[in-house]
Amino acid sequence: MLWLLVLAGAVTAAVTSEGPVNTRATIPGIESQDAFDLLAERFPDTPSDSASATLVFVAPDGGSLEAPANRAAVEAALATVAESPQVMRVVPPSAGTSTSADGTTGFASVSYDVPSAEVTDESRALLEDAVEQARDDGLTAEMRGSALKSPTAMSATELLGVAIAAVVLLMTFGSLVAAGLPLLTAIIGVAISFLGVWAVAGPLGMAITSGMLALMLGLAVGIDYAMFVVSRYQEERLSHDDAETAAGRAVGTAGSAVVFAGTTVVIALAGLTVVGIPSLMKMGLAAAGAVVVAVLVALTLVPALLGMFPNRVRSRAQRRGGRTTPRVPVARVWMRLVRRRP
Numbered sequence: 001m002l003w004l005l006v007l008a009g010a011v012t013a014a015v016t017s018e019g020p021v022n023t024r025a026t027i028p029g030i031e032s033q034d035a036f037d038l039l040a041e042r043f044p045d046t047p048s049d050s051a052s053a054t055l056v057f058v059a060p061d062g063g064s065l066e067a068p069a070n071r072a073a074v075e076a077a078l079a080t081v082a083e084s085p086q087v088m089r090v091v092p093p094s095a096g097t098s099t100s101a102d103g104t105t106g107f108a109s110v111s112y113d114v115p116s117a118e119v120t121d122e123s124r125a126l127l128e129d130a131v132e133q134a135r136d137d138g139l140t141a142e143m144r145g146s147a148l149k150s151p152t153a154m155s156a157t158e159l160l161g162v163a164i165a166a167v168v169l170l171m172t173f174g175s176l177v178a179a180g181l182p183l184l185t186a187i188i189g190v191a192i193s194f195l196g197v198w199a200v201a202g203p204l205g206m207a208i209t210s211g212m213l214a215l216m217l218g219l220a221v222g223i224d225y226a227m228f229v230v231s232r233y234q235e236e237r238l239s240h241d242d243a244e245t246a247a248g249r250a251v252g253t254a255g256s257a258v259v260f261a262g263t264t265v266v267i268a269l270a271g272l273t274v275v276g277i278p279s280l281m282k283m284g285l286a287a288a289g290a291v292v293v294a295v296l297v298a299l300t301l302v303p304a305l306l307g308m309f310p311n312r313v314r315s316r317a318q319r320r321g322g323r324t325t326p327r328v329p330v331a332r333v334w335m336r337l338v339r340r341r342p
Contacts, residue, residue: 003188003301010192013199020201020208050088051116053127053145055081055108057093060138064103065093073137074108077130081110084123088113116146124148162187165223177312178230181305186222189297193218193290207279210286218290221265225298228254233306234314243310247303255299262295 055077059070078090093099093106100106110127112119127143134141162183169179197211232254236246269291272284306313 003192003297007188007192007195010195010199014195017199018202019198020206020211051112051114051119051145051147053081053110053112053143053147055110055127055130055134056142056144057106057108057134058140059104060140062102062104065099065106066095066103069137070139073134073139074106076137077134077139077141078108080130080133081126084112084120084126086112086114086119086123110145110147112147116149119147161219169223169227175313177309178234178314181230181302181309181313182223182226185226185297185301185305186219186294188301189222189293190215190218190290193286193293196289196293197286204282205278206282206286209279210283213283214286214290217287218294221262221291222294222297225258225262225294226302228258229298229302230306230313237314243307247306247310250306251299251303258295258298262291265291 057065057070057074057077059065059067063070065071065074074093078092081087082090088111090111091098091109093108095103098107098109112123124147127147131141131143166179166183169182170176194211194215197206197214200206201208201211229250233246233250236249237243266288269284269288273281275281
């Protein structure tokens with residue numbers, strides 16, 4: 001119940017917050033950063049991290065872009081690009097500067113008044129329409145630039161990882177409940193971590209990448225730490241019929257390993273605060289918070305769920321009484337072979 005309240009609080013905080021911000025990575029103390037800061041100071045109306053795009057036009061059959069028909073095609077394409085309210089300026093191909101010596105190839109520069117992460121889909125669509133329009137008029141046209149980069153977003157990779165982890169856990173534990181318990185607790189923990197990062201991202205100036213790192217790392221360690229406790233619980237149930245005693249011993253033994261492992265990871269991630277790069281520092285602290293949540297979930301929520309499903313967490317062979325002694329781990333067998341023939 002406590003974790004459900006925490007999850008509900010995280011959801012409420014995330015919904016009412018302004019969410020992650022679009023920030024440019026800064027590295028104080030280096031010359032390029034000083035140049036960016038100087039540009040922002042001298043030209044405040046022109047963001048140094050604004051998006052840009054380049055459109056390249058090639059005249060057909062070795063002709064010249066200065067030909068009336070080709071010039072009209074280029075101008076029509078650039079007019080389409082300029083329809084976007086985010087476009088600050090469009091510089092057409094110019095002889096001697098942005099056109100080849102033979103006049104067959106030239107490029108146009110498009111500048112936006114927003115960073116690449118804030119360029120809308122409509123603006124990108126206008127770029128694509130302009131290129132297609134030029135091609136329809138007989139020109140060869142291509143485009144490139146930061147304005148074409150889509151903003152960082154969640155993908156299906158995490159879902160695929162969860163599915164693979166579910167198969168591996170099912171093969172390992174031999175019980176659907178035992179396999180699903182680490183997944184369930186990890187998802188709850190990572191949801192709290194991600195929503196928590198989302199809630200504080202605005203005041204702390206965090207980008208979406210901080211939340212994504214917290215999500216990926218939190219999911220990994222959440223499954224891992226819960227698996228430690230569940231595996232130990234299954235072993236303890238082979239020698240203890242009392243589920244409560246087995247759960248307590250599992251937390252007392254595997255739990256100490258979880259705390260040690262989690263503390264090590266947190267210290268390593270917190271070490272990113274000394275590199276002097278604010279974006280990395282924020283990512284490290286967000287990921288460290290996700291690891292802390294994963295440790296707390298493994299030490300509290302996992303034992304509580306073990307108490308709710310004391311027997312269904314055991315493998316089918318254990319529930320049928322087919323195995324009364326602990327299984328020798330594969331790692332122990334491998335260790336004996338290595339020591340026998342070093």
